[in-house]
Amino acid sequence: MSPDGTVSSLPDTTLDQLKSIVGENGFIxxxxxxxxxLTDWRGQYRGTCALVLRPNTTEQVSNIVKICAEHKITVVPQGGNTGMNGGATPAVDSNAVLLCLGRMNKIRKLDTLNYTATVEAGCILQTIQDIADEEGRLFPLSLGAEGSCQIGGNLATNAGGVSVLRYGNMRDLVLGLEVVLPSGEIWNGLRSLRKDNTGYDLKHLFIGSEGTLGIITAATLKLFPKPKSYxxxxxxxxGLDEVVELLARARQVSGDRVxxxxxxxxxxxDFALKHGPNLTEPLSEPSDIYGLIEIASSDPTDESLEQFLERGFEDGLITDAIIAQSEGQRSALWKLREYLPEGEKEEGASIKHDISVPVSSIPAFVRKAIPAVTDYMAKIRPVYFGHVGDGNLHFNFAKPTDMADDEFFTHKDAINHIVLDLVAEFEGSISAEHGIGQLKRDSFLHYTPNLDINLMRQLKAALDPHGIMNPGKLL
Ligand SMILES: Cc1cc2nc3c(=O)[nH]c(=O)nc-3n(C[C@H](O)[C@H](O)[C@H](O)COP(=O)(O)OP(=O)(O)OC[C@H]3O[C@@H](n4cnc5c(N)ncnc54)[C@H](O)[C@@H]3O)c2cc1C
Incomplete structure (x- = not known):
C-alpha cells in the first residue's frame, strides 16, 4: 500500500496469519x-508497506515479529509519527509490516513510593505527565509534540525537549525496558532499581536505536517530586555572549534549579506570531534575542529568578523582561516557544539542523556559521532557537522569500555541508535530540568515526542478523 493507492503485497497466507494475530480491529x-x-510529520517522506498492524499486547508483537523473522519480512515500528527525520516511514518500495504501538497504552503500575511508573510503549507522553501529576509526582520529559508522541518513540529517539538541563534526556529517565527482539523473543528488562551493577546495561542499547534493534513494548520510568512553584x-x-553568561548565572544563583x-x-x-492562533508579542519593544527561563522550586516563596533578573539588568545583560504572574501567563509564554516548529513549517520551506556544541562555544559557532551560510546564499533567512541550556540549537534556514521550494532544496547538500563541517570543527553533534532516521543517515556515516560505525554494525548484526528491523534507518 502507498499514499497514492498502489498496492505492494505479501503472500495472502502470510497476510492472513499476521491479521489473525491482532484480530479485526488491529490491522489496516x-x-x-x-x-x-505512510507520510512523516514534516511531509518529507512517503513510503509503502504491505500491512499496518496495531497490536495491543506484547505477546501479539512477539508473534508478529516471529512470523516476520521466519519470512524475512521487514518491520517498521511507529509511535506517534512526530519524528523529524523520517525514521518511522518505510522506504518507497517497501513490503514492510508497519507496526503501530498506539493501542498498547496501559499504565501497568504506578509506584509513588519508588517514584516510578511502568507504562506501555503506546502511551502518549502527555498522559504520563498527567497521571504522575495527579499523584503529586513529576514526569519531566516535555516537548512540543507531547500531546501526540508516544513514550516508545521518545525512548527509541532518546528524546530531549525543554527540561533536559535539570532532569536529563529520555535515557536518564528510564530504569527498565521490555523489548521484543528481532527473533520475536521478549526481553524482560523491566527493572525498577536505581542501583543495579550486574553486567552490561542492555536497556541502553535500545534507547536511541530508532527501531533498528527491536520493538520497545514497555518501560519503567523515573518520577520526581512535583515542584511547588515555577x-x-x-x-x-x-547578545549571544550575554545568553551564555546569564545561563551560567541562573544555574549558580538558583542552586542549579533551572x-x-x-x-x-x-x-x-515572528513566524509563530504570524501563523499561530492567539499568540501575542510578549514584550513592548522587539529584540533580536530572548530567553525563556524557568526555575522549578520546592519552595513557593523562592525569589531567585527576580534576584537573577535584577543583577542581569544592572550589568546590562538584559534590556527588558516579564515574569509570569499566573499559571495562565506562564502557559502563554510556553505556547510561544512550543509554536516555533509549527510556525516555521507554516512559513514555508526550510533546511533544518538539530545540532549541539559545548554551551560556551555557542556564540562563536553562531558568529561563524551564519555568515558562512549567508555568504553562500545572501537572501536566505536564518531561523535559530533552541535548548541553549543543553548547547542544543535548532539551527535552521528558511528559503529566500522570492525563491521556489524546488530550487531552494537543490542547495540543501551544500548548506548542510557548510553547517555540519562547522559543527565538527566545534566538536559538536550533528543530531542533538532528533536522531538520524533516513534524513541524516549519510551525514551520520560521514561525520562519525569508522570505529564507532563498525561497532554499531557489529551490534546490529548480532541482534538482527537478517536486517529486518527498520532497514535503511540510522546505519
Ligand atoms: C512540534 C514538534 C516539536 C518537537 N520537539 C521536540 C523536542 O523538543 N525534543 C525532541 O527530542 N524531539 C522533538 N520533536 C520530535 C519528536 O516528537 C520526537 O522525536 C519523539 O520522541 C518521537 O516520538 P513518536 O512517538 O512520534 O515516534 P515516531 O515518530 O513514531 O518514531 C520515531 C522513531 O522511533 C521508532 N519507534 C517508535 N516507536 C517505537 C517503539 N515502540 N519501539 C522501537 N522503535 C520505535 C520509529 O521507528 C522511528 O525510528 C518534536 C516534534 C514536533 C512535531
Missing part, C-alpha cells in the same frame, strides 16, 4: 486508511 489493509501512517520569565537579552533555558531569536518568533 487499504491504502486510504493507511495514508496517514518562576518563569521571558527576557530580551543583549529547569529550562530556551533561546528564541526574532525570526522564528
Amino acid at each position: 489493509d487499504n491504502a486510504t486508511d493507511a495514508t496517514a501512517y 518562576q518563569t520569565c521571558f527576557a530580551a537579552i543583549n 529547569s529550562s533555558f530556551e533561546m528564541i531569536t526574532r525570526p522564528p518568533l
